[in-house]
Amino acid sequence: MSRHMLSLLLAVIASSQALEGVVHPTCNLKDNCNLGDNLLAGANAASDAGDVSADKLESKIASIFEDKVNYSLKLFADDATTTILEYQTANLSQLHAVTPGNYTMHQVQQAEDEDDQVEEDERVYLYNIGKRFLAITQPFDAARNPDASTLCRRQMHQFLNALDNFDLWALKMHDSSGKLNSGILNGNINQPGDFDQCLGIQQRMKDQEAGKDQDGDSIIRGQYCLAYAQPVLPHNSKRLRSFFKLIQSHGPFKSEFNDPGHRVPRYSLINWGLCVPSGCSARDVEYSVAEYLGNQTASTGITFNVRVEPQMCQVRDQRPWDRNTTWAVRFFLLVLSVAILSTIYDRSTKSQPKQNPWFTAFSLDKNLRWLFSTSSAPGDIEAVHGIRFLNALMLIFSHKSMAMFFNPYNNRTAMSESLGQPWTVIGRAASLYTDPFLLFSGMLTAYSLFGRLMKQQPIRLKNEYISRLMRIVPPLAALILFCTYVLPLWGSGPQWNLVVGHHADICKKNWWRNLLFIHNYFGFSEMCLTHTHHLGIDTELFAVAPLLILALWRWPRRGLFALLLLCTVGTAARYYTTIVNQLSNYIYFGTNIQRLFRTADYMYSFPPHRSTVYIMGILLGYVLRKYQNVRLSRLQLRLGWLVATVCVLASLLGPAPMGDINYVYNSTHAAIYAAFAPIAWCLFFSWIVFVSHNGYRNKLTKLFAWRGFQVSTKLSYAIYLTQFPVFFFNVGRRRHIHHYYNFVSIILDTNEFISIFLASVALTVLFDAPFQNLKKLLIKRPTAAKAVKDSQANGTKYQDATTTTLASQPSSTALLQSHHPHSD
Numbered sequence: 001m002s003r004h005m006l007s008l009l010l011a012v013i014a015s016s017q018a019l020e021g022v023v024h025p026t027c028n029l030k031d032n033c034n035l036g037d038n039l040l041a042g043a044n045a046a047s048d049a050g051d052v053s054a055d056k057l058e059s060k061i062a063s064i065f066e067d068k069v070n071y072s073l074k075l076f077a078d079d080a081t082t083t084i085l086e087y088q089t090a091n092l093s094q095l096h097a098v099t100p101g102n103y104t105m106h107q108v109q110q111a112e113d114e115d116d117q118v119e120e121d122e123r124v125y126l127y128n129i130g131k132r133f134l135a136i137t138q139p140f141d142a143a144r145n146p147d148a149s150t151l152c153r154r155q156m157h158q159f160l161n162a163l164d165n166f167d168l169w170a171l172k173m174h175d176s177s178g179k180l181n182s183g184i185l186n187g188n189i190n191q192p193g194d195f196d197q198c199l200g201i202q203q204r205m206k207d208q209e210a211g212k213d214q215d216g217d218s219i220i221r222g223q224y225c226l227a228y229a230q231p232v233l234p235h236n237s238k239r240l241r242s243f244f245k246l247i248q249s250h251g252p253f254k255s256e257f258n259d260p261g262h263r264v265p266r267y268s269l270i271n272w273g274l275c276v277p278s279g280c281s282a283r284d285v286e287y288s289v290a291e292y293l294g295n296q297t298a299s300t301g302i303t304f305n306v307r308v309e310p311q312m313c314q315v316r317d318q319r320p321w322d323r324n325t326t327w328a329v330r331f332f333l334l335v336l337s338v339a340i341l342s343t344i345y346d347r348s349t350k351s352q353p354k355q356n357p358w359f360t361a362f363s364l365d366k367n368l369r370w371l372f373s374t375s376s377a378p379g380d381i382e383a384v385h386g387i388r389f390l391n392a393l394m395l396i397f398s399h400k401s402m403a404m405f406f407n408p409y410n411n412r413t414a415m416s417e418s419l420g421q422p423w424t425v426i427g428r429a430a431s432l433y434t435d436p437f438l439l440f441s442g443m444l445t446a447y448s449l450f451g452r453l454m455k456q457q458p459i460r461l462k463n464e465y466i467s468r469l470m471r472i473v474p475p476l477a478a479l480i481l482f483c484t485y486v487l488p489l490w491g492s493g494p495q496w497n498l499v500v501g502h503h504a505d506i507c508k509k510n511w512w513r514n515l516l517f518i519h520n521y522f523g524f525s526e527m528c529l530t531h532t533h534h535l536g537i538d539t540e541l542f543a544v545a546p547l548l549i550l551a552l553w554r555w556p557r558r559g560l561f562a563l564l565l566l567c568t569v570g571t572a573a574r575y576y577t578t579i580v581n582q583l584s585n586y587i588y589f590g591t592n593i594q595r596l597f598r599t600a601d602y603m604y605s606f607p608p609h610r611s612t613v614y615i616m617g618i619l620l621g622y623v624l625r626k627y628q629n630v631r632l633s634r635l636q637l638r639l640g641w642l643v644a645t646v647c648v649l650a651s652l653l654g655p656a657p658m659g660d661i662n663y664v665y666n667s668t669h670a671a672i673y674a675a676f677a678p679i680a681w682c683l684f685f686s687w688i689v690f691v692s693h694n695g696y697r698n699k700l701t702k703l704f705a706w707r708g709f710q711v712s713t714k715l716s717y718a719i720y721l722t723q724f725p726v727f728f729f730n731v732g733r734r735r736h737i738h739h740y741y742n743f744v745s746i747i748l749d750t751n752e753f754i755s756i757f758l759a760s761v762a763l764t765v766l767f768d769a770p771f772q773n774l775k776k777l778l779i780k781r782p783t784a785a786k787a788v789k790d791s792q793a794n795g796t797k798y799q800d801a802t803t804t805t806l807a808s809q810p811s812s813t814a815l816l817q818s819h820h821p822h823s824d
Contacts, residue, residue, distance in 0.1 A: 176224070480528060
């Protein structure tokens with residue numbers, strides 16, 4: 001008995017020693033260990049320990065149970081937390097890969113409960129994220145208009161509910177709308193949003209009747225609308241005006257809602273892209289934007305005028321081509337097919353002694369060889385080609401400068417400050433670069449006709465007019481057809497319907513004016529291919545040129561006096577018109593868009609006001625024929641170069657201060673520039689042509705006479721036609737905001753130059769060169785010997801041939817010149 005009591009006592013003592021290790025266990029419930037393991041381990045360690053006093057036995061036993069309960073609760077809490085975290089982060093595939101036998105029924109039920117808890121937590125998280133996200137960027141409600149349609153209200157209701165539920169399609173629609181960004185005072189005010197994401201949204205409407213499942217209204221499509229807003233400050237707060245001056249980037253162009261925006265940027269307006277359901281109209285969006293801005297600016301003294309044009313709301317449309325577009329595409333495919341067949345015939349019959357010229361007229365090989373040939377005809381005025389190339393290049397830079405202001409930049413204010421300097425005259429003096437083309441048009445017309453008159457060759461006006469029309473109409477008609485029906489299908493973008501679609505609509509109505517060459521009389525705002533106004537001016541001046549040339553030939557002194565008088569009248573008319581109508585032929589900093597259009601309508605596109613330089617060209621052609629191989633002294637040459645240099649510097653540096661950012665319009669400055677700058681600019685190039693043609697060469701004249709400019713001359717007409725469509729094609733496709741670095745990086749856009757070159761080559765070899773080949777086959781000029789024989793047979797003097805109708809060579813128009821065989 002005593003032996004058993006001794007054993008029990010030793011066990012209790014061993015247990016008390018084991019309790020020392022229970023406070024900090026080395027295992028947990030996950031390792032399938034328990035308190036008994038610790039007691040057993042402690043017993044071995046306590047086998048050699050001393051006796052334990054009996055009075056501590058009760059406290060030890062109580063401590064054992066208390067520590068066991070605490071330890072069990074701690075292990076349960078730790079294991080529950082670990083299990084939840086591991087379950088939330090576990091991969092579903094790994095979870096299924098575990099053998100079902102490893103789970104008890106209790107564990108499976110616990111996993112399902114935890115899954116439900118995770119889903120509930122996810123809903124709470126998404127709800128809270130959505131509320132905070134929408135609190136930062138308030139969603140746009142396009143159904144605020146009391147007159148909004150039922151469809152618009154239903155779609156907006158579903159959109160807002162889906163946005164509260166954090167549905168992906170609703171988030172995309174909200175995310176696609178423009179948001180206020182940083183850099184507002186640096187001009188980052190235009191926010192186009194995400195055009196492609198908006199148009200890619202499609203969602204079926206809820207609660208649709210079964211019969212409407214196939215109806216288009218059962219689908220909510222993303223609709224992109226570009227809204228225009230113009231801030232108005234009714235009071236004269238200097239601080240607010242200084243802020244708005246920065247926001248509007250100092251206003252390099254001042255515009256209004258009613259200004260045409262398809263060719264000149266409405267720079268003062270704020271452009272804001274909004275993504276709304278397709279069931280809402282432009283009027284609904286306009287009302288909601290106006291209401292929103294009105295609420296935001298209440299009691300501030302600031303108001304906004306808002307406009308959303310129907311054409312600026314776009315939905316992804318999969319409608320088939322209309323009939324006119326189909327026929328336009330068929331026409332271009334037909335021309336391309338004819339060119340390919342003609343090329344095949346040209347290659348297959350090249351070894352034959354004689355080819356049929358009618359079958360090779362459209363040959364790509366033949367026309368490309370002609371295009372890139374650098375040979376010139378005897379008597380060609382070679383300096384003309386280089387001067388034309390220089391002015392054409394400067395004209396491209398000027399047109400690109402205008403198109404550049406359509407694009408959204410996040411630092412427009414810095415860009416305006418950079419461009420508000422006098423050196424920007426190179427891009428602002430666009431009108432100067434067109435005057436040499438009129439100069440050379442008159443010069444080449446006179447040079448050709450005076451040469452025929454001197455050689456007693458007959459001139460038939462009807463043939464000359466037909467020849468000219470065959471030269472310029474085919475490329476022009478092809479471009480009108482392409483820009484009206486084909487180009488609008490080639491792209492999309494926030495401003496696409498403004499610069500491409502709206503222009504195509506104008507061409508659909510007014511294309512006939514261009515083909516009659518009277519489009520310059522109907523104003524720029526409704527003109528198809530506005531940059532072709534020069535064709536109308538040149539054609540109309542060409543029509544009256546034979547009368548002026550005949551007068552100068554028959555009555556040299558009276559004719560010279562009459563031409564000088566016309567030049568004087570034209571110069572005075574430009575000065576007077578500029579003063580009276582407050583016009584500006586120079587694009588000064590802060591130009592008013594309405595003033596630009598008035599200038600274009602009243603002066604720039606009006607032939608009598610542009611006739612001065614054309615008459616100068618007629619006089620230059622007369623001098624080149626009458627004073628061939630004239631000898632000039634060294635003093636005369638130096639004096640001539642001095643005057644020419646003064647003229648070119650005056651025409652460029654004179655208006656340079658008008659490009660300063662702080663310039664204020666002055667009608668006298670504008671009138672002096674409009675009256676005398678074209679004359680000074682053209683006198684410089686007239687002197688170069690005169691001395692170069694008479695054999696006085698220097699580095700400058702040799703540069704302009706470089707044979708490589710023959711190619712640019714042949715492409716000049718096509719380049720003139722295609723540059724604007726390329727520029728505004730890229731403007732319309734521009735999706736996002738860019739950063740302005742410097743003027744050179746924007747102007748020297750390699751992709752655009754390559755596109756213009758390729759488009760010009762295609763237009764030349766498919767329409768320009770082939771119809772020149774046909775023209776040569778249809779119209780054959782009689783030789784001088786045959787004309788003299790006919791004249792003698794009729795018993796008339798050959799000088800009477802000068803009374804016949806006159807016209808210039810079909811290639812005599814400078815803009816349209818492809819090759820100039822001036823020797824007769």
